Amino acid sequence: MNKVVAIQGIKGSFHHQVAREYFNENVSIHECLSFDTLVSSLLNKQSGMGVMAIENSIAGSIIPNYALIDSNHLHITGEHYINVHQNLMVLPGQKIEDIKEVYSHPMALLQCKEFFKQYPFIKLVEDADTAEVARRIREKNLKGIGAVASKTAAELFDMEILAPEIQTIKNNATRFVIIQTVNSVLPxxxxxxxxxxxxxxxxxxxxxxxxxxxxxxxxxxxxxxxxxxxxxxxxxxxxxxxxxxxxxxxxxxxxxxxxxxxxxxxxxxxxxxxx
Amino acid sequence: MNKVVAIQGIKGSFHHQVAREYFNENVSIHECLSFDTLVSSLLNKQSGMGVMAIENSIAGSIIPNYALIDSNHLHITGEHYINVHQNLMVLPGQKIEDIKEVYSHPMALLQCKEFFKQYPFIKLVEDADTAEVARRIREKNLKGIGAVASKTAAELFDMEILAPEIQTIKNNATRFVIIQTVNSVLPxxxxxxxxxxxxxxxxxxxxxxxxxxxxxxxxxxxxxxxxxxxxxxxxxxxxxxxxxxxxxxxxxxxxxxxxxxxxxxxxxxxxxxxx
Missing domain, CATH: 3.30.70.260 (ACT domain)
Structure with a gap:
């Protein structure tokens, strides 16, 4: 059996957290920068399993992901829930007034909409992944740019958290599903x-x-x-x-x-x- | 009765089109740059009616708008459907290779996701309104920036359509509701x-x-x-x-x-x- 697990995003993302909690350590992680490429990696057998967010307390069902599962004849073989906590992070030493743009996954930005209303001078820009933005800011030493991502991402890429837990709904349960090309893997x-x-x-x-x-x-x-x-x-x-x-x-x-x-x-x- | 109709966005937006088709010409339009301000304008009686997108063929229900109606005790007093056609527009004389960023409403960007996959060098940026971006590009003479908006917006702000009807689903029916602070206005x-x-x-x-x-x-x-x-x-x-x-x-x-x-x-x- 193919033990490669495809996740949306890179290590440090919420999908990575789910993969670590759901599977034991005997799996390797395949990073995908979109749900479309995640699905492709299952279909062409680069990965044996995928982790996909499907529902949360704010937006309800993530309809485009239902469509991806359905139209590609994939199967849900498991589910897992985590509470998603979003944090605003920047290169160390900057203040909120220094920040001109904040990048993150569209769903993360939606979850933090209320927080950013206090800072109308900050432009919100959609990006492919939460953790990947943190990595990019670190690698390219980008001042004036923030990421919205997990605490793990801040630790991994040595970012400073300017504001912790900025998601509007404090108890933001998100449901993830495990998807495969086969059904009924369980007895x-x-x-x-x-x-x-x-x-x-x-x-x-x-x-x-x-x-x-x-x-x-x-x-x-x-x-x-x-x-x-x-x-x-x-x-x-x-x-x-x-x-x-x-x-x-x-x-x-x-x-x-x-x-x-x-x-x-x-x-x-x-x-x-x-x- | 208050004949002011609040719309999400400015004149030239899809909400404006709905207002024109649903009401006769005897109403004046109140432009709001978010659904939150649209709701406020109803609650503080600046407007008597509001137009709000509630459901489309791609994303399904717009859950945050259901929450706004419900939590503010507003009422749906009518509905209207239009086919939404999105267009990529720029200041005249530019080519697609010149465009570095495209701004629009998050829902419009979602609807055109497939189209922009061909142009990975274009950064997609969320903004408050489709038509407002077109207006801003014209007013500030912004080269290298595109808007995704309606044909009407292109005409109003004298923009050149680089690519027409770029939404993934060609027959993209969107349902709008008319909201008021009172219920049952009809016999x-x-x-x-x-x-x-x-x-x-x-x-x-x-x-x-x-x-x-x-x-x-x-x-x-x-x-x-x-x-x-x-x-x-x-x-x-x-x-x-x-x-x-x-x-x-x-x-x-x-x-x-x-x-x-x-x-x-x-x-x-x-x-x-x-x-």
Whole structure:
């Protein structure tokens, strides 16, 4: 089995933290500067597993990542949660008044929007990764430029934290998924969560009927989201996460839903990280 | 009644286009450079109505805007759809190789991500508004800088379109809502759509039970989304849009749901723009 784990970003990024917490130390890390290249590295077998942020407390689901998993026929084989703490960091010895531009990943900038309202003279610039900006500032000795990144990144690249924990929501839980090109890497008795996708015709009550089946089969809904179908605006698909105690209950629901719903697809079967 | 309409962005923006198409000409436009200031202008009565993007084919729902409507107790009193076409524009006479930075609204940059992959030497910078960047480039005579904005903005500020319709999804339908501090500005017979919010306890089948009531009352679901509760990670609320033929059917469902669901709230009752 390919033990290379692809992460979005470089070492010191939040994806790297997830990889370290989820896997034991026997994996090597493949750094990717976008989710697209992360997916490519799985498809061309450079990596065996990938770590991908999928949902957080502020922006909700990261829809483009759902689309990447779905359209590339990848599977969710695990999940992991961390509390994301963002910090403003610069080359040592500078003050906030010296900073003209701050670079980071778009999601990190969004999470710190409130903090930067106090400093309208700072221009926020989107970049590929949180930690990579810290590395670049250090390598090129960039004065007047800040990064928004993790404490680990500040330590790794010897940056000074001007303001710690600047994200608006202090308890910013983020859900990451482990993705692979294969499904169901776990034995059935260890599986107690699944991510499903299906489409329904616009008949009244069709979603209620599906949820009734799930409820009758003792599945618990932990997430539901209707999503516009790309290139077919305003036709919706549904993404649903369910948890269960017995795999046999889930197997029964699956057999019924395959008949009831259109384009029924299992995005992944894995172990619930929130028990 | 206050006939001032607040828009995100300046004249020439997509919000301005929506305001012109939705309202007759008897309104004046109040330009706001963020959704936060747009909401403030409604709350302090500078404006009587606001136009706010809420959903598009790529990113799905714009969750932070749902949060703004909900937390400020605003109401949706109408909706409007347009196809958003993004264009790369510069001061006349420049080539794509001359452009070092392109500024626009984060959502516009996201929509054009694929296009800019061909030009890795161009830095993408987030800004408050699409049209405002075009205006600034013209006013300050900025060479080497591009804007991503509407055709109208290019005409208004006499910019040259280097590349037209650069958004990834060609048919990029975007849904806008009209928001006010009051609800139900329409007579009941004109109302055939509603946006609802509620919370449910984690008992199995609780969402199915709610959807059954809606179906029994002849409501059609056009959107459903479970959302993390801010500051209470992984506790979920539901945002649901329903359409109906008879207001009396909706009134009946409403009476039952107020009893069944926690914190049941009507975000708005309005006229369906998609018939």
């Amino acid at each position: 059935e008795e260890e599986i107690n969560k699944a991510s499903l996708k299906f489409e329904l015709d616009h008949k009244r009550g069709s979603l209620a009927a599906v949820l009734n089946v799930m409820s009758d089969c003792k599945l618990n809904l932990t997430k539901i989201q209707s999503l516009p179908k790309i290139e077919t605006p305003w036709k919706y698909a549904f993404f649903v996460d369910v948890t269960f105690d017995e795999y046999s209950d889930y197997a029964k629901a699956k057999a019924i839903l395959e008949i009831m719903a259109e384009h029924f697809k299992i995005l992944g079967e894995y172990k619930n990280a929130r028990i | 009941e017979e004109e109302i055939n759509k509603a946006s609802l919010k509620f919370e449910l306890d984690h008992k199995r089948g609780s969402l199915a039970a709610v959807l059954n009531v809606m179906s029994d009352c002849k409501l059609n679901l056009t959107k459903i989304q479970s959302l993390p509760k801010i500051e209470t990670p992984w506790k979920y609320a539901f945002f649901v849009d329903v359409t109906f033929d008879e207001y009396s059917d909706y009134a009946k469902a409403k009476a039952i749901l107020e009893i069944m669901a926690e914190h049941f709230k009507i975000l708005g009752e309005y006229k369906n723009a998609r018939i």
